[in-house]
Amino acid sequence: MRPxxxxxxxxxxxxxxxxxxxxxxxxxxxxxxxxxxxxxxIDSLLPELSPRLAGSVSAETHACTLELATGVHPSVRSAAAELYSLRVALAGELRPLGLQPAVAGTHPLALGHEVEVSGGARYQLLHEGLRVLARREPTFALHVHVGVPDPHLATRAVDRLRAHLPLILALSANSPFWAGRDTGMASVRTPLFQAFPRAGVPRRCGSYETYVERLDVLLRAGAFPEPTFVWSDVRLQPRFGTVEVRVADAQTSVAEVAAIAAVIQALVRIEATEELADEALVEAHEVIEENRFLAARDGMAARLVDPATDERVPAAEQFSALLEACADHAGALDSRVELEVAAVLARRSGAEHQRQLAHNYGMEGVLPELGRAFLDSTSLVAHVAALAAARS
Structure with missing residues (x-):
């Protein structure tokens, strides 16, 4: 008998x-x-990094990508502060190597034939399994881990967070361009990454035991080697004791990262301990998937389906109500300022900002601006006013 x-x-x-x-x-x-x-x-870069960065930088599927990872923090603000210091250190070490870091959901101009897969064993195995899918144009995401005391609370949080994924995606939308053209999408990264198996909105589990058995049958059968080959929009991470939310596009500035992380942290706390999401929506998997597409296409301009009323409601209106519901939890988590940044970001997303840059400088001019924003040092408090002025 299995344990x-x-x-x-x-x-x-x-x-x-x-x-x-x-x-x-x-x-x-x-x-x-x-x-x-x-x-x-990436393969030649990693051995060149200082010990300070070596523990925080890792390879990703594509040789043009790296992952920056913070440690575990009691607040979003301290995590964002570490992330900014990592960005500063990374930019400083890349400069003499003739490299520039930047962050967005996609590279506006990259073409698939230019892409190489990283040399690490994990990524070669991934390439063997995914084949052409692993060689297409890379996408870039933001992943936020929130610590949860036990797996049963964490499973409850994941089940209910599914209903909020479209709003988190709409807030984070930062990838309008792909292969040199404007796609008309707010987050083209989302449908591009959807080509991977085991991606997208996970099914409701109901219990941790159900989650484990659903995944373990695939692992026992050898369908894939280990649990992190599941790339769903939100997933449990038992070895860290976290809920990991993966639906967001990568963000150009650290202040925007902090805003999205604060929303996610508050929502994990709410849904693990209370019931914010409407049960009709939590149960309606097909509605969540449709709302996810609408959010990827239209960002905060989307009109999302409400299964309780059979009507479509503006995402911006829903997000405003969501922030209000998060306020008390954000106060307890010391992230009220970050929620203010989220409210500003919701009024004009990274995708809209990139389109404005392309209008001003041409699509080729977007990337230098993204590179400059990598080290935007604006404080969170000042960022509320600065974003409001720049994006009004």
Whole structure:
């Protein structure tokens, strides 16, 4: 008889760690600062990094991508502060190597034939399994981990967070361009990444045991080697003891990262301990998937389906109500300022900002601006006013 839980599913319940801690991972593009094309250099870059960065930088599927990861933090603000310091250190070490980092959901001009797969064993295995899908144009995402004390609360949070994924996506939309053209999408990264298997909105589980059994049958059969080959928009991470929300586009500035992370942290806390999402929407998997597409297409201008009324409601209106519901939790989590940034970001997304840059400078001029914004040092408080002025 199999044990009640396989080793991979044993929840990391560190009694010394407070609940609702935050960790942030962002996928960063490596650029040639002369041509602003993607630089396929991650394999040669990693050995050159200082010890300070070595533990926070890792390869990703594509050789033009790296992941920056913070440690575990008690607040979004401290996680964002570490992320900014990592960006500063990374930019400083890349400069003499002839590389420039930048962040957005897609590279506006990249073409698939230019892409190489990273040399690491994981990514070669992924390439073997996904074949042409692993070689298409890269996409860049933001992943936020929130610590949850036990797997049952975490499963409850994931089940209910599914209903909020379209609004998180709409807030984060930062990828209007692909292969040199305006796609008409706010987040073209979303449908591009959907080509991967085991991606998108997960099914409701109801219990941690159900989640484990659904995944473990695939692992026992050898369909894929380990649980992190599931790339759903939100997933449980037993080895870290976290809920990981993966639906967001990568964000150009750290202040925007902090805003989205604050919304996610508050929502995980709410849905683990209370009931914010309407049960009709939590149950309506097809509606959540449709809303996810509408959010990817239209961002905050989307009109999302409400299954309780059989009507479509403006995403901006829903998000305003969501922020109001998050306010008390944000106060307890010391992230009210970050929610103010989220309210400003909701009025004009990264996708709209990129389109304005393309209008002003041409599509080729978007990338230098993204590169400059990588080290935007505007404080969160000042960012509320600055974003409001720039995006009004």
């Amino acid at each position: 009640s839980l396989p080793d991979w599913a044993i929840w990391n319940s560190d009694p010394g760690r407070p609940a609702w801690t935050v960790g942030i991972e962002e996928e960063v593009m490596l650029l040639d600062p002369d041509s602003w094309s993607l630089a396929q250099r």
